[in-house]
Every structure is written in structure tokens, then in C-alpha cells.
Amino acid sequence: GAVVSQHPSRVICKSGTSVKIECRSLDFQATTMFWYRQFPKQSLMLMATSNEGSKATYEQGVEKDKFLINHASLTLSTLTVTSAHPEDSSFYICSARPPNRFAGLNAYEQYFGPGTRLTVT
Amino acid sequence: AQSVTQLDSQVPVFEEAPVELRCNYSSSVSVYLFWYVQYPNQGLQLLLKYLSGSTLVESINGFEAEFNKSQTSFHLRKPSVHISDTAEYFCAVSGGNTGFQKLVFGTGTRLLVSP
Numbered sequence: 001g002a003v004v005s006q007h008p009s010r011v012i013c014k015s016g017t018s019v020k021i022e023c024r025s026l027d028f029q030a031t032t033m034f035w036y037r038q039f040p041k042q043s044l045m046l047m048a049t050s051n052e053g054s055k056a057t058y059e060q061g062v063e064k065d066k067f068l069i070n071h072a073s074l075t076l077s078t079l080t081v082t083s084a085h086p087e088d089s090s091f092y093i094c095s096a097r098p099p100n101r102f103a104g105l106n107a108y109e110q111y112f113g114p115g116t117r118l119t120v121t
Numbered sequence: 122a123q124s125v126t127q128l129d130s131q132v133p134v135f136e137e138a139p140v141e142l143r144c145n146y147s148s149s150v151s152v153y154l155f156w157y158v159q160y161p162n163q164g165l166q167l168l169l170k171y172l173s174g175s176t177l178v179e180s181i182n183g184f185e186a187e188f189n190k191s192q193t194s195f196h197l198r199k200p201s202v203h204i205s206d207t208a209e210y211f212c213a214v215s216g217g218n219t220g221f222q223k224l225v226f227g228t229g230t231r232l233l234v235s236p
Contacts, residue, residue, distance in 0.1 A: 004164075006164075032222065034223075034224075041231075042228070042229070043211060043226045043227060043228045043229050044165075044211070044226045046223060046224075049222070049223065091162075093164050093165065095165075095224075097222070108153050108172065108215060109155075109167065109170065110224055111167075112157075112164040112165040112166070112167075113164050114163055114164040115162070115163065115164045117162065
């Protein structure tokens with residue numbers, strides 16, 4: 001259990017275009033999902049926390065108008081990078097957290113997706 | 122704010138040798154501690170976790186970590202490494218003044234196992 005998928009795994013887009021990344025919890029309901037960004041050879045930096053049915057909470061320094069997050073259902077969150085530029089090229093990873101006492105999963109753990117490599121040319 | 126320190130950015134080791142990857146965190150109050158492993162171009166996989174109870178936790182592939190509250194440490198160890206253990210290892214913590222919802226990650230340690 002506790003599988004999280006991301007789509008696409010890799011995407012190349014031209015500067016100025018927008019790209020959407022999907023994060024799905026496949027076998028559990030995720031009331032909270034997180035979006036991280038990872039630069040090469042660096043750690044994960046939390047970009048935002050999204051709760052189903054409400055607006056995402058962005059970390060300091062993250063442009064909410066550039067990185068649009070939608071958590072429309074208990075199993076799907078999307079990150080849209082708007083007007084992408086080469087400096088947005090990065091590895092984007094999502095994670096999902098189940099609600100308390102859900103099917104034996106631990107509500108204090110985050111279950112990570114496989115990541116999406118975004119390259120903006 | 123909560124912080125996690127992984128002092129070693131890279132640890133080279135020979136196959137079958139023991140290894141310790143160090144992790145220290147800043148909070149002195151109740152925390153949950155995690156070690157994640159990341160293989161190239163992949164997401165994170167949970168290696169092991171400390172939530173409560175026994176301070177020594179083990180993974181299914183031979184890794185172990187010990188929660189030391191007095192030293193605010195959660196070092197990861199393995200008595201004999203394999204080539205396949207080559208990966209990036211991240212220590213993470215939740216709790217303290219950051220709260221239990223968010224994870225704070227260390228900068229990672231690259232374990233390089235050579236024959």
C-alpha cells in the first residue's frame with residue numbers, strides 16, 4: 001500500500017509555455033499533499049502544502065502565481081508551472097500524507113512519488 | 122526553525138565495509154525521525170523511521186539507526202555495505218517547532234560503494 005505516482009516522469013517544454021504535473025495517491029486517500037523541488041545534487045526544498053478542497057500554503061520565496069497547485073480530490077494534486085523559464089528546470093517530487101488511522105498507514109509519514117524531471121529550453 | 126545537519130556530503134567506502142552516515146537535528150522537543158534513500162532519477166524511498174519506543178530501529182536490508190535524544194542525533198549504520206547501496210541518503214525530521222505535518226530534510230549524503 002501507500003503508492004504515489006507522478007505523471008509525466010520527464011517533460012521538456014519551451015520557454016514561456018506552461019506545464020502540468022500530476023500527483024496521485026493510488027491506494028489511499030491523501031488529505032494533504034506536498035510539492036518539493038530538488039536541484040542537482042541538493043536536498044529537497046518544500047514548495048507548498050496542499051490540502052484537499054482548500055488553497056495551497058506556499059513556503060516563503062515560492063511564487064504562488066507561477067507554481068499553481070490544485071488539490072481537487074483526495075487522490076489527485078496538480079502542479080502547474082506557468083510561463084516556464086530555464087531556471088525552472090528541476091526535479092519536482094510530490095508526496096502524500098494519509099489522514100489519521102487510514103488502513104494502517106501512519107499519518108505522520110509522507111509517501112513520495114517517483115518525481116518529474118522538467119527541462120525548459 | 123527546525124533544522125537537520127548531515128555533515129558528510131559524500132562517503133566513499135569499499136564493499137563489505139561498515140558505514141555510518143551522520144545526522145543531527147536541532148529540536149530538543151518531541152520529534153519523529155526518518156531516513157530516506159534516493160537512487161538516481163528516482164523519488165524517495167523510506168528506509169526507516171523513529172516515532173516512539175525502542176531507540177534502535179532497523180530496516181529490512183540491514184540498515185539501522187539509533188535515536189539519541191541527549192545528542193539530538195539519528196545516525197544511520199550498516200555493518201557491511203553492498204555495491205547496490207550506492208545512493209543518496211536523506212535524514213528528515215518532523216515535529217518540534219515546525220510541527221508534525223512538515224518534513225525538514227538534511228542536505229543529503231552520497232554513499233559511494235566501490236568493489
